[in-house]
Amino acid sequence: MFRAHTAICTMSLTAFGVSVAIAFTPTDENLAATSFDAKPRASTTQKYSRWMSRLPDSVLLSQLSLPGTHNSCALHDGLSFGFAKCQSWQLADQLKSGIRFIDIRCRRVDDGFLIHHGVISQRMTFKEVRDVCQNFLREHPSECIVMSIKEESTAQRATRSFEETFSDVTKDDEKLWHISREVPLLREVRNHIVLVDRVGTLGGLNWDGLQQQDEYMAPLELKEQLIRAHLDKAITAENNQWFINFCSGTVPGRLLTPKKYAANLNEFTLDVLIQKLREKPIRLGTIVMDFPGEDLLERIVETNFAGKKVN
Numbered sequence: 265m266f267r268a269h270t271a272i273c274t275m276s277l278t279a280f281g282v283s284v285a286i287a288f289t290p291t292d293e294n295l296a297a298t299s300f301d302a303k304p305r306a307s308t309t310q311k312y313s314r315w316m317s318r319l320p321d322s323v324l325l326s327q328l329s330l331p332g333t334h335n336s337c338a339l340h341d342g343l344s345f346g347f348a349k350c351q352s353w354q355l356a357d358q359l360k361s362g363i364r365f366i367d368i369r370c371r372r373v374d375d376g377f378l379i380h381h382g383v384i385s386q387r388m389t390f391k392e393v394r395d396v397c398q399n400f401l402r403e404h405p406s407e408c409i410v411m412s413i414k415e416e417s418t419a420q421r422a423t424r425s426f427e428e429t430f431s432d433v434t435k436d437d438e439k440l441w442h443i444s445r446e447v448p449l450l451r452e453v454r455n456h457i458v459l460v461d462r463v464g465t466l467g468g469l470n471w472d473g474l475q476q477q478d479e480y481m482a483p484l485e486l487k488e489q490l491i492r493a494h495l496d497k498a499i500t501a502e503n504n505q506w507f508i509n510f511c512s513g514t515v516p517g518r519l520l521t522p523k524k525y526a527a528n529l530n531e532f533t534l535d536v537l538i539q540k541l542r543e544k545p546i547r548l549g550t551i552v553m554d555f556p557g558e559d560l561l562e563r564i565v566e567t568n569f570a571g572k573k574v575n
Contacts, residue, residue: 295531296560297533297534298530298555299558300555304561312562313362315568325408325447326447329547329548334512336367337368338386339386350554350555356396364410366409368393369416371416372429375424376390394433394437394457408454411458413462414463426465427463443459475497480513481513481514483515488529511551526555526556530560537563
């Protein structure tokens with residue numbers, strides 16, 4: 265079992281009368297599956313910005329091994345002491361590096377959507393997220409983006425429902441979206457955003473109908489078991505079943521921020537994939553990560569082409 269070696273020093277402070285323990289983890293240059301850099305390597309974006317162009321039109325999205333990010337726009341920590349930030353790369357760079365599943369958390373404010381992680385604003389609107397995706401697809405029409413949408417935090421000064429707000433902010437770009445309860449073929453969704461509905465009223469792929477592993481507060485040892493077990497299920501299940509496997513998490517009681525959690529679980533996941541791919545070509549499902557590194561992204565993407573398994 266791989267363990268990232270990180271030096272941790274802690275101190276405590278009192279903020280608003282509450283004692284808070286803070287852990288600092290320096291960047292470990294030896295991490296292969298995790299990146300805290302501001303941008304992915306140029307070689308990665310050149311190689312994987314159009315990786316879906318290599319796939320046949322006839323494949324179901326559920327058949328694919330898709331790299332994804334958890335809380336995809338959570339780049340700002342606010343006053344969370346390391347617990348709100350989940351990514352280092354901007355959304356546009358994530359897409360260029362090969363990420364094809366994104367996790368978007370919307371808070372209703374003044375009848376619009378602001379991107380949040382909990383109560384922490386991520387200084388971005390939903391329309392800006394849409395624009396990033398639209399620009400990427402315009403430049404890379406062979407690709408699709410799977411977007412999970414979830415309501416975050418409590419609404420502020422909102423006079424309409426989440427569904428009504430979503431309909432309003434997407435009314436001028438209906439052709440951009442693929443909104444259906446059915447798992448699509450790739451030919452149907454190239455140059456589109458595929459909606460995954462975590463609200464329940466938006467009409468996209470039903471979140472509860474997908475095979476998920478998202479125990480986001482599991483201790484590291486248990487999370488390793490859960491990741492491995494969900495991978496095993498994805499490998500043996502029918503192609504029309506969509507598996508989503510979250511490597512992300514946090515354990516505040518053990519001072520495990522998303523950054524430190526990722527430094528352990530991303531490396532573990534890469535090791536497991538290397539072992540499994542020695543045996544035979546496999547379908548992984550969607551692997552959702554915090555702070556993904558280029559080696560892990562490459563391993564997930566290339567799984568789609570090992571042994572021509574998607575022909």
